[in-house]
Amino acid sequence: MMINILAAFFIFFGLVFFIIGSIGLLRLPDLYSRLHALTKIDNLGLGLLLIGLVLFSADLIIAIKLFLVWFLVLASSAISSHLIAQRARRKERGIWKI
Amino acid sequence: MLSTQLIYGIAGIVLFVLSLRVAFSTELFLRQVLAINVAGAGLFLTLLSVAFKGLEQPADPIPQALVLTGIVVAFSATALALALGKKLAENSPDER
Amino acid sequence: MENLAWYILDAMLIIALIGLAWLTLTNHNLRQAIIFFIAFGLLLALVWFRLAAPDVALAEAAIGAGLSGALFLTSLSQQKQTNKKDDPLKTTSTKFFDSFQNQFLNLLFVILALVFSAAFVFALMEADPDRLSPTVLMNLEQTGVSNPVTGVLLDFRAYDTMLELAVLLSAALGIMALGPVKTHYYPSGDMLSSLSQWLVPILILFSGYILWAGAHSPGGAFQAGALLAAAGVVLNLTGDRQVKLPNYWLLRGLTIGGIAGFLIIGLLLMLSGRAFLDFPSQWSGTLILFIESFATLSISIILLIAFQSGEPQEWEHESKKLALKNTAGKTKIKGKTLC
Numbered sequence: 001m002m003i004n005i006l007a008a009f010f011i012f013f014g015l016v017f018f019i020i021g022s023i024g025l026l027r028l029p030d031l032y033s034r035l036h037a038l039t040k041i042d043n044l045g046l047g048l049l050l051i052g053l054v055l056f057s058a059d060l061i062i063a064i065k066l067f068l069v070w071f072l073v074l075a076s077s078a079i080s081s082h083l084i085a086q087r088a089r090r091k092e093r094g095i096w097k098i
Numbered sequence: 099m100l101s102t103q104l105i106y107g108i109a110g111i112v113l114f115v116l117s118l119r120v121a122f123s124t125e126l127f128l129r130q131v132l133a134i135n136v137a138g139a140g141l142f143l144t145l146l147s148v149a150f151k152g153l154e155q156p157a158d159p160i161p162q163a164l165v166l167t168g169i170v171v172a173f174s175a176t177a178l179a180l181a182l183g184k185k186l187a188e189n190s191p192d193e194r
Numbered sequence: 195m196e197n198l199a200w201y202i203l204d205a206m207l208i209i210a211l212i213g214l215a216w217l218t219l220t221n222h223n224l225r226q227a228i229i230f231f232i233a234f235g236l237l238l239a240l241v242w243f244r245l246a247a248p249d250v251a252l253a254e255a256a257i258g259a260g261l262s263g264a265l266f267l268t269s270l271s272q273q274k275q276t277n278k279k280d281d282p283l284k285t286t287s288t289k290f291f292d293s294f295q296n297q298f299l300n301l302l303f304v305i306l307a308l309v310f311s312a313a314f315v316f317a318l319m320e321a322d323p324d325r326l327s328p329t330v331l332m333n334l335e336q337t338g339v340s341n342p343v344t345g346v347l348l349d350f351r352a353y354d355t356m357l358e359l360a361v362l363l364s365a366a367l368g369i370m371a372l373g374p375v376k377t378h379y380y381p382s383g384d385m386l387s388s389l390s391q392w393l394v395p396i397l398i399l400f401s402g403y404i405l406w407a408g409a410h411s412p413g414g415a416f417q418a419g420a421l422l423a424a425a426g427v428v429l430n431l432t433g434d435r436q437v438k439l440p441n442y443w444l445l446r447g448l449t450i451g452g453i454a455g456f457l458i459i460g461l462l463l464m465l466s467g468r469a470f471l472d473f474p475s476q477w478s479g480t481l482i483l484f485i486e487s488f489a490t491l492s493i494s495i496i497l498l499i500a501f502q503s504g505e506p507q508e509w510e511h512e513s514k515k516l517a518l519k520n521t522a523g524k525t526k527i528k529g530k531t532l533c
Contacts, residue, residue, distance in 0.1 A: 072396070075389075075392075076389065076393070079385050079386070079388070079389045082385050083385055083386065086383075086385070101201075102200070102204060102245075103318060104315065104318065105204055105205075105208060106204070106208070106241070106245065107314050107318070108311050108314070109208045109211065109212065111307055111310045111311050111314060112212060112307060113211070113212065113215055114310075115303050115304075115306055115307040115310070116212070116215060116216070116219070116303075117215065117219055118303065119299065119300070119303045120219040120220065122299070123296065123299065126224070128224055128266070128269065128270060128273075129219070129224065129227065131266075132218060132219065132227060132228070132231055132266065133219055135231070135262065136215050136218060136219060136231070136234070139215075139234070139235075139238055139258070140215075142250075143211075143238070143241065144314065146242060146245050146247050146250065147245060148318070149245070149247065150245045150246055150247075151246075151323075153246065156246075156327075156331060156342065157245070157246040157247060158324075158325065158326075158327040159327065159330055159331075159342035159343045159345070159346045160325070160326055160327065160330065160346055160351075162247045162249060162250050162343050162346075163343050163346040163347045163351060163354075164354075165247070165250050166249060166250055166253050166343065166347065166414075166416055167347070167354060167355065167358045169250070169253050169254055169257055169258050169416075170253070170257060170358065170362065170416055170493070171358060171361055171362070172258075173257050173258070173261060173262055173265075173497070173500065174361070174362050174365035174366070174496065174497075174500055175365060176262060176265065177265055177365065177369060177500030177501070177503065178365045178368050178369055178500075180265065180266075180269045180503065181368070181369045181372050181503045181504070182368075182372065183269075184269065184272060184273075184503065185372050185373070187273070
């Protein structure tokens with residue numbers, strides 16, 4: 001029962017970071033600041049959510065699989081944010097020939 | 099009949115009719131293909147809502163197999179349609 | 195009280211789904227429309243999971259959202275705008291209520307939706323709620339797999355899957371007949387190269403795992419083929435000249451390998467006295483895995499051909515052509531067809 005309440009707290013705070021990131025995506029003025037807001041979702045939001053799910057399921061294999069999911073999302077979102085920011089930078093400077 | 103089946107089925111029909119409406123009234127080829135894809139998604143939603151039997155009983159596997167086949171076939175048909183549209187646009191660039 | 199939570203979840207999912215569909219379909223900017231379509235596909239995968247269809251959710255996320263979105267984006271970027279005034283992103287009108295014809299069409303489609311909904315409600319209430327699923331679930335151990343969707347796809351309805359592979363093959367033939375691949379990507383920088391170096395092996399490994407796991411848990415040949423196709427798409431996008439996507443004969447062999455597997459197994463079964471594709475119960479699991487392996491490779495190659503929108507060319511072939519062009523005095527790399 002205690003574990004369930006703890007898991008519910010983690011999931012709740014993960015969702016709070018999701019909401020913060022989404023509001024940031026909608027309200028921030030610039031592409032770079034929006035990318036900055038989105039990484040909060042991938043790092044903290046997904047991380048807290050997955051910790052809550054691990055506590056909820058209490059199985060080692062599921063915990064390993066969930067952390068593999070988190071690692072993959074982190075790495076791919078970091079690289080995609082870099083690519084988006086690089087393209088936007090080159091387009092601003094006018095040297096975008098590709 | 100479960101209420102979940104009802105609301106998801108009606109939502110699928112609404113998606114289908116809405117995207118068909120847009121498909122018939124737009125002149126851009128890419129948007130027509132997008133609308134046909136969304137219509138297909140609506141059809142799959144209606145089909146899978148019929149297959150759902152609540153969380154205690156196992157779901158009906160036959161509509162799920164049909165939808166799985168349908169997703170792959172819809173993607174390949176979309177790819178063929180886009181390739182044909184591109185070729186058509188190359189050969190007659192004034193009509194889009 | 196629990197039902198109320200499910201109702202709230204369903205209401206939010208359906209409102210988000212129809213809202214995303216509206217944003218996709220009535221958007222002036224085509225790139226935004228395609229990105230909304232990708233989001234729509236991912237939300238649809240969540241809805242499939244809520245409706246207790248995890249196999250379909252995997253396939254929708256991989257093919258319906260991922261590969262379809264990538265296909266639309268590359269198709270959008272290849273559109274040439276001959277005239278700056280005819281920019282489709284600026285001159286398309288999406289008004290639906292202005293003229294009389296539009297309002298009449300609206301009324302017609304609303305009536306159509308009401309007729310469909312009435313028919314659907316009537317069918318739900320009057321029809322047999324079970325149909326064939328008790329028969330399938332009772333006879334599932336004869337198929338040698340314990341995932342009912344895999345059993346239905348590859349044993350009970352094996353004809354449908356074989357003919358679906360034939361449909362995929364004909365789509366691939368149509369795409370290949372329209373000409374060679376015209377878009378060759380530039381060699382990517384450090385970021386995308388580093389992504390492909392670790393992502394592609396993971397995708398290949400997971401594809402093999404999902405193919406194996408399709409027998410007892412959600413998965414199967416289509417999802418595994420989609421993951422392999424995604425690996426091929428990532429390799430394609432890095433523009434690496436060293437990467438060898440399959441050469442001429444291997445490509446064509448793998449493309450027909452799916453349906454060839456079905457036909458060979460079926461004919462061997464006929465030669466041994468049984469009906470076409472009538473698996474004997476003790477070998478059924480092994481035969482299904484055998485056919486699924488070939489189907490996975492075939493599906494992945496066909497999805498990759500569909501993404502590239504043309505007949506794949508070998509890289510050495512392409513680099514020889516570039517060398518010839520360079521020595522001829524031209525140094526610009528344009529994606530024009532050379533045959």
